[in-house]
Amino acid sequence: MNDALRRAGSRLAMGVWLLGIWLLLWGRVDALTVIGGGIAVAAAYAASRLPAVPLVRRIRPLRVVEAVLEFSWDLLASSVVIGWHALYRPGHVRGAIIDVEMRSRSDLILLAVTNSISLRPGTILIDLDAERTVLRIHAVPVRGPQEADSMRDGVVRTEERLMRAFVTWEDAPPKEDR
Structure with missing residues (x-):
């Protein structure tokens, strides 16, 4: 697809x-509402130059379920860790700013990753470089390099x-289409 x-x-x-x-x-x-909505959508595109929504080349349902389950587990585990640190010696919790290099060049995957880490207790996105290759996150608790x-x-x-769940056009070579 071009x-x-x-x-x-x-x-x-x-x-x-x-x-x-x-x-x-x-x-x-009704007809009037649909026509009015079409005019409103066209006006919104003309006035704001809305960006194109990234398209997914292929969705792998089992991998999506796996990603949701693993995210849910990460959410539960990080909530317990942050809760424990908030109750036990809260003044001694240390954080760190960590740079993470991304492999994906898809805006959709990048958006999903940044939302995922921002939703987890203890991590938040603080910067995304202009080239979109590195995420800078603040993480808690971090007591050392390990x-x-x-x-x-x-x-x-x-x-x-x-990336396993959503195969995007930016991350998959065109010849992989089956």
């Missing part, structure tokens, strides 16, 4: 999404899970 066709499909998908939101806000579906490496490895594993 780049222009992908971009057009992406914009169409975003337009359908916005039209769906418009219809939900109005609470009814725990910093463990946090970094956790972010890399999250990216790998998401």
Whole structure:
């Protein structure tokens, strides 16, 4: 699929999404509401130059379930760790700023990774370099280089899970299409 066709499909998908939101806000579906929504969507695109939504080349449902389960486990485990540190000697908890190099060049995967680490207790994204190759995160608790490496490895594993679940055009070679 060429780049222009992908971009057009992406914009169409975003337009359908916005039209769906418009219809939900109005609470009814009739010709006038649909036509008005179409005009509103076209005006929104013209006024704001909305970005193209990244498209997924392939979704692997079992890998998606695996990624959700592993994220849920990470969420539970980090909540317990942060809760324990908040109750036991809260003044002695140390954090660190950690740089994590990303393999994926997909905006969708990058967005999912940054949301995932920001949703977990104890980690938050503080910077994303202009080249989109390095995430800078603040992590708690980190008492030394080994725990910093463990946090970094956790972010890399999250990216790998998401890359296995959602095959994007930026990360998969075109010949892999089956």
